[in-house]
Amino acid sequence: KKTLRYILGDQLNHNHSWFQEKNENVIYFMAETQQETGYVRHHVQKVVAFFLSMRNFASELKEKGHQVIYYEIDDKNNEQDLPANIKKIIEQEHIDHFEYLYPDEYRLDIKLKTICNKLDITSEAYDTEHFYTRREDIEKFFEGKKEMTMEYFYRDMRKKHGIMMLNDKKPEGGEWNYDKSNRKKWTGKPEIPEAKTFDKDVSKVLKQLETMDVKTMGRIDKDNFPWPTSREECLDVLDYFCENLLVHFGDYEDALHTDQKFLFHSRLSFAMNSKMLSPKEVIETTLDYYYDHKEDINISQIEGFIRQILGWREFMRGIYWKEMPGYKSKNELDNTNKLPDFYWTGETDMNCLKHSVNQSLDDAYAHHIQRLMILGNFALLTMTDPDEVDAWYLGVYIDAIEWVELTNTRGMSQFADGGIVATKPYVSSGSYINKMGNYCKSCKYSVSKKEGDDACPFNNLYWNFLYEKQEHFKGNMRMNMMMSLLKKMKKETLDNHINRSREIIKNPDNF
Ligand code: FAD
Ligand code: SF4
Secondary structure (H helix, E strand, C coil): CCCEEEEECCCCCCCCHHHHHCCEEEEEEEEECCCHCCCCCEEEEHHHHHHHHHHHHHHHHHHCCCCCEEECEEECCCCCCCHHHHHHHHHHHCEEEEEEEECCCCCHHHHHHHHHHHHHCCCECCCCCCCCCCCHHHHHCCCCCCCCCHHHHHHHHHHHHHHCEEECCECCCCCCCHHHHHCCCCCCCCCCCCCCCCCCHHHHHHHHHHHCCCCCCCCCCCCCCCCCCCHHHHHHHHHHHHHHHHHHHCCCCCCCCCCCCCCCCCCHHHHHCCCCCCCCHHHHHHHHCCCCCCCCCHHHHHHHHHHHHHHHHHHHHHHHHCCCHHHHHCEEECCCCCCCHHHHHHHCHHHHHHHHHHHHHHHHHHHHHHHHHHHHHHHHHCCHHHHHHHHHHHHCCCCCCCHHHHHHHHHHCHHHCCCCCCCCCCCHHHHHHHHHHHHHHCCCEEEECCCCCCCHHHHHHHHHHHHHCCCHHHCCCCHHHHHHHHHHHCCCHHHHHHHHHHHHHCCCCCC
């Protein structure tokens, strides 16, 4: 039987069992399409990184002796659309059987199922062999339980896979979670090694994007591309993390700083989300490094890192498949405002936002606390429509693929799911931002002020948000303390917060 196997751009798993043996009856097919570049406005570095990684992946398959058909975005045979491309190759190559790997995105899952239903040849779907869990595992794990708490899932994963366990039940070091020691502010020390970049030629692909009129966002430095686009480069980033960054990863996980965009973060999300690296090999490699350097690396650094990948990453994927398709339109707080224009330009006087937006536009990257407690915090406090927030996050970040973007943005950050992912909204006044970093020191606004034109806008927006949304938080125990402070607030003080917030929300780009 002559078989066609289709590989999506985020399915670049070099170790997949498909590729373990050559078969002259199997043709692999990959395509860059305008359909995929056009469903949201992506960051230019994201499109470049995916296309270059796909091209490198296809070349490696060919070098290993597999038969590959690859359409670059400007290939004259490219129909620019998934069903049309597949139909064309099936006819052209006289294919008898079609196979694909389960997509991680709902939209593509439906699309591929529809394509298969319409084919008059047989078809079959296979696992991507990437994640620790299967799509449906979370649903089973939380069956009958009232809340889906990540921590319980994480502990179960540690036990199930024997990761950092003393025996079947006890965690190494005695604690499951060292989150409390992951909250240091970075003040210039310890020194942060220079960020790893790659010397690669991006001019050809940029020219192709221009010719094909692919609309992107963000900026690109042609001489300094920061993202790995081959298996080898991904492994380099992993080694670099182990050797240089792991030692302080946990300590400064939540830190913010004007001069440091990446701090001790691994920047491995693109390598993993494209599947060039598997979570298993990332965890095993970092753990091996930790065991070899136990005298230098505290357990809280490695546990913090493993929790993000074994816990949060798998948890978010499970939630996505459990809750889709309804999740994509959830808006439990009924937020309807437009996202401020400065998210697309970086033009604002609020220093924390200026830094975080400009960094996102320059590098297609912001670390977790910038995404959550600055960019997401402001969007939620200004009661922005989650559709607008999602479109921005899904476009701007190098690692943004719907299964992990949506759950983090609409769920964890915007509380639009009413508390499926987070138990309370991640909102704060300026004092949290000031506690974790130095943005406030060089800001036009004063973080300690709550009144007047130079008061930090977050200080007013925070109380206004609690006031506006109080009905939604009535039954939420974790909000009780803040709600009772709100109730005790002097009317005059509250009126000031509300009035200034209305000004900010009406015209956020003036601030
Ligand atoms: P590190 O800090 O070095 O962490 C290591 C790894 O842990 C990451 O590479 C990632 O794979 C995993 N991880 C950490 N936190 C999470 C999380 N909350 N959910 C899932 N995996 C996690 N991550 C994405 O991969 N794609 C997204 O589109 C995305 N959107 C986000 C949107 C918002 C509003 C927020 C708050 C978070 C988002 N995250 C997303 C999670 C997290 O911010 C990024 O994974 C992380 O910043 C990537 O950088 P890093 O590789 O240097 O991470
Ligand atoms: Fe951001 Fe307010 Fe601090 Fe300025 S003062 S950096 S707006 S938190």
